[in-house]
Amino acid sequence: MITAQHLTKRYGDHAAVDDVSFTARPGRVTGFLGPNGAGKSTTMRMLCGLTAPTTGQATVVDRPLRSMANPGRTVGVLLDASAQHAGRTGREVLSLSAQLMGLPSSRVGAVLETVGLTDAESRKRTRSYSLGMRQRLGLAHALLGDPTVLVLDEPANGLDPAGIRWMRELLRGFAADGGTVLLSSHLLREMEAVCDDLVIIGGGRILAQGSASELLSGPSTRVRSVDDRALTAALTAAGHTVERTDEGTLATAASPEEVGRVALAAQVVLTELRAATSTGLEQLFFDTTAQHGREGIAA
Incomplete structure (x- = not known):
């Protein structure tokens, strides 16, 4: 140990x-x-x-x-x-x-x-x-x-x-x-x-x-819209980290309900909104360390 x-x-x-x-x-x-x-x-x-x-x-x-x-x-x-x-x-x-x-x-x-x-x-x-x-x-x-x-x-x-x-x-x-x-x-x-x-x-x-199973089972949302750039900007302004996944959706730790509220306020039409079953280590890593990597320092 x-x-x-x-x-x-x-x-x-x-x-x-x-x-x-x-x-x-x-x-x-x-x-x-x-x-x-x-x-x-x-x-x-x-x-x-x-x-x-x-x-x-x-x-x-x-x-x-x-x-x-x-x-x-x-x-x-x-x-x-x-x-x-x-x-x-x-x-x-x-x-x-x-x-x-x-x-x-x-x-x-x-x-x-x-x-x-x-x-x-x-x-x-x-x-x-x-x-x-x-x-x-x-x-x-x-x-x-x-x-x-x-x-x-x-x-x-x-x-x-x-x-x-x-x-x-x-x-x-x-x-x-x-x-x-x-x-x-x-x-x-x-x-x-x-x-x-x-x-x-x-x-x-x-x-x-913590255990990998616990950390990787945290809340995560996948979303598509008619204007992903505007949705990304709105979610980021609301304090949420957003990444584009390999499948072309946007991924965020925000709940589906919160994503829906942000999209409504930004007047962005959603074409897909669902909770993901697993965060994935890459997403967890970037969400957790966003303010401590080079991108965070540069910002």
Whole structure:
């Protein structure tokens, strides 16, 4: 289990992370989402003991990571797949870490097989690795100590569709065996497919958190009209976020009744109005973080 309790990190007058609290539970994959600059990386670094919080506490399996004599045996971390010694082979990278953690050399071969790196690939220097191969090596490193907790930042970056599907199945299997996974990624459709719980951060603060099923079942409306531009402007003026869906309708978190009232006041004729059965992670993300992304900053 991972627990963040009132984590705050200040750099001078700037609060990169401001009073962040959440829990990632065993047997579940917890998605940690937010726009660039939201405080995700700083929070994950505090969880992993790489950055000291200004206030608050982060624990993994009820202990601060810095207090563990051999943390790699409890927590597997992948924050930057490119952070590998370019002159060493993939097998050498893993072998050195195995020695530091007191692991048998057989563990290196086991994790290489798990992540799908061949013997020939493992004997190449990491400078020649593609981004996808670096991700697989980074995940092998995270799994090396047979941990019960994984903290992963963009682990699917650079993987092809088959690799992304493989990653999803691996993480779901890890959680099904009782492991805890904290996963950060901008691949929203993939996060929707793999995550049991969601934590959304923006401007250094938690904006929403809970089970994926609860957050994604919130009210949402799909609407068409004879003048979608005018309807969008009217809904936006009323304080509602509006996005166009792949099917060509407008999507908003406003209730159907509220959409009808706004359309009537704006004298816009509606041709379709219905409640959606699911919000969808992409819509939830943009609705929740609208004021914290680059578009919100520019506005």
